[in-house]
Amino acid sequence: WGTKKISLVSWVAAGAIMFGGVVPYIPQYRDIHRTQNAEGFSTYVCLVLLVANILRILFRFGRYYDDALLWQSIIMICTMLVMLNLCTNVRMAAELSTKRRSFLDFDWTYFWSWSRFVDYLHCVLAFTLLAAYITYLLLDSVLFVETLGFLAVFTEAMLGTPQLYCNYQNKSTEGMSIKMVLMWTSGDTFKTGYFLLTEAPMQFWTCGLLQVFVDVAILFQVYYYSRYPQKPVSHTVSHTTSAKAL
Helix, strand or coil, X not given: CHHHHHHHHHHHHHHHHHHHCCCCHHHHHHXXXXXXXXXXXXXXXXXXXXXXXHHHHHHCCCCCCCHHHHHHHHHHHHHHHHHHHHHHHHHHHHCCCCCCCCHHHCCHHHCCCCCCXXXXXXXXXXXXXXXXXXXXXXXXCHHHHHHHHHHHHHHHHHHHHHHHHHHHXXXXXXXXXXXXXXXXXXXXXHHHHHHHHCCCCHHHHHHHHHHHHHHHHHHHHHHHHHHCCCCCCCCCCCCHHHHCCC
């Protein structure tokens, strides 16, 4: 019974790791679909998470890690593509301009602001093929493999810093959901603990600790700016909170 209990806990933990990161995007998707307004969600979050998780998958060819973390990356990539598809359709339906912007135009002015979802797919596919080719060539280099793993998890770990900087600039956390930040903190803490228990590569738990540190810093901002207001309270609501993944 003891062995079965441990096995059950392991399965639950693995399931939480695989699907926990996409949970915040379910209500986000429903809100965008219901309101037909995607202004509160930055598609650059999708870009960062796509790059981070593609690199993480390539990292596994050089350094083995737990299957649940591999599936977490695959599920997150699929989720970000679904979000991109919805946001692109909503934005194009509301856009008055008839000019269509394409990835194949190679115009950096409109990078990641294309008119069709297929252009995002082209970009993701091009990046994946290029990164995979470089990884294939340098797979025997320990330095390259370890750097690849670090870049993958460090990119994702930095997702909370825009909110931290935004709060610092505004000298206020008004409009930011404290419940959302608590969700980030609990999720990142659980994830980091999972990395340590499963003996994931050092890059994973190091950047996990960095994520927890950023979350705690944001919670400190909530306390500090509510205790010592830096400016008159306004009624502007910030949408930055939607830009964080667990």
